[in-house]
Amino acid sequence: MQIQKSFATTDQGTLFLVPTPIGNLDDMTMRSIKTLQEADLIAAEDTRNTGKLLAYFNIETPQISFHEHNTQQRIPELLAKLAAGVSIAQVSDAGLPSISDPGKELVKAAVAAGIAVVPLPGANAGLTALIASGISPQPFYFYGFLPRKNKELNSVLQQLAQRLETVILYESPHHLQRTLTDLAGAFGADRNICLGRELTKLHESFERGTIGELIDWYNEHDPRGEYVLIVSGRVAKQIDSSKLTTVDIVAKVDTAIAQGNKPNAAIKSVAQELQMPRQEIYRIYHEL
Template sequence: MQTQSSFKTTETGTLFLVPTPIGNLDDMTYRAIDTLKSVALIAAEDTRNTQKLLNHFEIETKQISFHEHNTQQRIETLIEKLEAGDDIAQVSDAGMPSISDPGHELVKACIEAGISVVPLPGANAGITALIASGITPQPFTFYGFLPRKGKELTEAVTTLAQKPEALIFYEAPHRLKKTLQALLSTFGVDRKVTLGRELTKKFEEFIRGDLEEVLAWATETELRGEFVMIVAGNPAPDATVSAVATESLSLPEQVEAQIQQGASPNVAIKTVAKANGLKKQVVYNAYHELTE
């Protein structure tokens, strides 16, 4: 067990977790600016990107790079500086550190070393999109980026399809259609979804509808900018999944549809069995044309 008094004077420095704007620079808080000016060093995900922010607010604090490719080697350096009494601010390119960005490992290292970790409140794309989505905001699950590989993606959305709470995802424009298709295939055509695009920027846009409608929009639209996806929870978690189990498709056809979305045969059979309320062996036999 450990108790931290965030603002009690100590011999060591403090790690400040400082959020940065997700698009609109006016969302930078006074406290965030003052903190970046007062610390001895800023650990930045991309120093070139952060320098633009520092220039805008006339912040002259020195930076050091801290990203997913140099995390381990940098942590030792940063801990040494903190133990020597230097205050350090950690920032990501946009939004909150550690949320789909580097930072968690450094926080853990500081806690283990008895160094105070002080978070500042600020911009977060997921919560910003959630409150404007029109989808019931509480409770919710923040997931971030879904897996890239077909098998892992199918397994993830199959599990998430049963959750009754709102779901928050991040997605890149070049992957949006594939992700929407995977959700549609597993969640069903009627599940409500809201896309938030270019949040807080000049071309901010919200696209609201069911998964089938939003997938059609994505198919017909030139996709640009990062997306936040808010998906409504499952109102009946134990119900079968209508997009998988349909009267128009046989069990083998349903399995093939899942495989075409990137699932392995084994995962596809499991998904179809669950959607139809059948034992996995029944679907396996039907797909492989085996008799009992």
């Protein structure tokens, strides 16, 4: 077990995780600006993109590139700097580091090395779209970008379609129409969805309806900008659990496992569906 205070009391540096605006630069927090100004170094996903942000706020802190293609090369270098007392602010191009962006590998390595990691709150596209979607915001399940390979994509969609929580996805304009078609096949064309487009930017918009209605809309309109997809969760059918045998319940858990869920997650899902105590489903499934 590891217990770590946010700010190191040694001569080591600190890794700050700094969110950046997802569109509107005025969404930058005062704390984020101050942290970027006071850090010794900024590890940026794209130094050119971050350079524009730094120029806007007159921040002169030097940058070093840190992105998905140089992660393994950079981590030892950044850890050495942190160990030597250099404070590093890590940023992605937009939003929170590590959320569908680089960052998690550096955080994991810093934690393992006993280096203090300090997260700053700020802009996040998924939650921004969720609270304006008109779809139930709690509970929700964040997935991000879907896989591109068909086999993996189909497996993920089958699992997501069974979730009772609202699902949050990210998508580019180039893949939006195909993704909507794939969602219709897995979730059903009548599932409610909200598309948040170009959030916080000049052409921000929210398109709400069923998946089928949004497919029809984009058959006549070209997708433009970056999208967040908020998809309503599956509505659980009311089942009279008193009429189910233990064999029926075990079969339901086995089906959930076959769909890619781990046993405990499958038991929890079946318990929610049947509105029965999870411990009872656990006992039946494991024949306790």
